[in-house]
Amino acid sequence: MGEKKTDYIIHPEVHWVHVGNDRLQLRQPNGDNVTFDKHVLEIANILNFFKQPSNKLETINEDIFTPLTELLISKGFLISKKEMSSFQFERIADLHPNKNIKYKENRLPKSVSIIGEGILHNLIKNSLLEAKIKINESDNPNSLKLVITDSDDYLLLNKENEKAIKRNQLVLFFRWSNGLFKIGPFVTPGETACLECATQREIASNLFPDEMNAYLNSNVTDLPKYQGGPVLDNLASSIITRQVLLILRGDYDVLGTSSILTVDPLLLKFKHSPILRLPKCKVCSSKEQQPSKNYHNLLLETHLNN
Numbered sequence: 001m002g003e004k005k006t007d008y009i010i011h012p013e014v015h016w017v018h019v020g021n022d023r024l025q026l027r028q029p030n031g032d033n034v035t036f037d038k039h040v041l042e043i044a045n046i047l048n049f050f051k052q053p054s055n056k057l058e059t060i061n062e063d064i065f066t067p068l069t070e071l072l073i074s075k076g077f078l079i080s081k082k083e084m085s086s087f088q089f090e091r092i093a094d095l096h097p098n099k100n101i102k103y104k105e106n107r108l109p110k111s112v113s114i115i116g117e118g119i120l121h122n123l124i125k126n127s128l129l130e131a132k133i134k135i136n137e138s139d140n141p142n143s144l145k146l147v148i149t150d151s152d153d154y155l156l157l158n159k160e161n162e163k164a165i166k167r168n169q170l171v172l173f174f175r176w177s178n179g180l181f182k183i184g185p186f187v188t189p190g191e192t193a194c195l196e197c198a199t200q201r202e203i204a205s206n207l208f209p210d211e212m213n214a215y216l217n218s219n220v221t222d223l224p225k226y227q228g229g230p231v232l233d234n235l236a237s238s239i240i241t242r243q244v245l246l247i248l249r250g251d252y253d254v255l256g257t258s259s260i261l262t263v264d265p266l267l268l269k270f271k272h273s274p275i276l277r278l279p280k281c282k283v284c285s286s287k288e289q290q291p292s293k294n295y296h297n298l299l300l301e302t303h304l305n306n
């Protein structure tokens with residue numbers, strides 16, 4: 001430990017139980033628990049110290065203290081107070097077993113540009129600000145573009161999809177569609193399926209492709225619009241803030257890339273529909289980039305987790 005002992009604290013989601021006098025188990029939300037059956041009293045003493053540093057460490061047995069703290073740090077059970085997130089959601093994400101599998105650091109955006117207008121747009125902007133996410137007002141290509149519409153405004157969604165692919169900008173779509181929230185796809189240009197890939201695949205698998213085409217070409221003013229209220233507003237804010245936080249952290253394995261998430265607010269059902277890149281997509285396949293190895297690994301992890 002380079003830092004002082006008192007700079008560390010037991011992760012607030014981790015707790016421990018004693019089974020009799022000879023077993024101690026450290027428990028965390030994802031079930032990756034650690035059981036000790038030796039030196040139980042000394043270990044409990046050290047854990048108590050890190051939970052409440054006003055508890056004095058009476059005698060330190062370095063042979064136990066050093067390997068124990070190393071183990072706790074490697075598991076994320078013992079964290080630096082300086083690095084601890086102020087949000088419980090992020091602290092839980094920090095405990096995820098794949099927390100070290102991150103998307104390419106150099107490509108991660110630091111801020112979000114919000115495109116669109118209407119109720120959802122305003123709602124989500126406030127929610128992101130509350131989560132201390134930086135909003136970029138000038139749609140900087142290094143920011144994450146978030147396209148939000150109160151209805152299936154395909155004209156706007158497609159236009160923003162094309163623009164993002166051309167600028168090589170990460171983009172996430174969020175819209176209200178037939179009484180459901182649709183989140184995604186989250187597009188990393190050159191690597192994952194774009195909105196056009198998703199739309200074409202949806203048309204191809206639809207039993208009524210002509211009707212679907214007519215729907216996509218409807219005048220946006222005729223389509224049902226998001227009106228919101230209790231339940232819907234909070235649900236929308238929560239889902240999108242979760243997605244954005246995970247994208248900015250690079251936690252693509254928990255995020256689930258290359259899919260559209262449909263949320264039914266009435267039945268509280270979440271459906272993940274995986275989408276593949278169309279080899280001949282008119283929007284995204286002109287770039288002759290191959291999916292990166294890093295991305296393949298993440299996809300693999302995503303499948304293992306789902």
Ligand SMILES: [Zn+2]
Nearest residue numbers: 194197281284
């Ligand atoms: Zn595409």
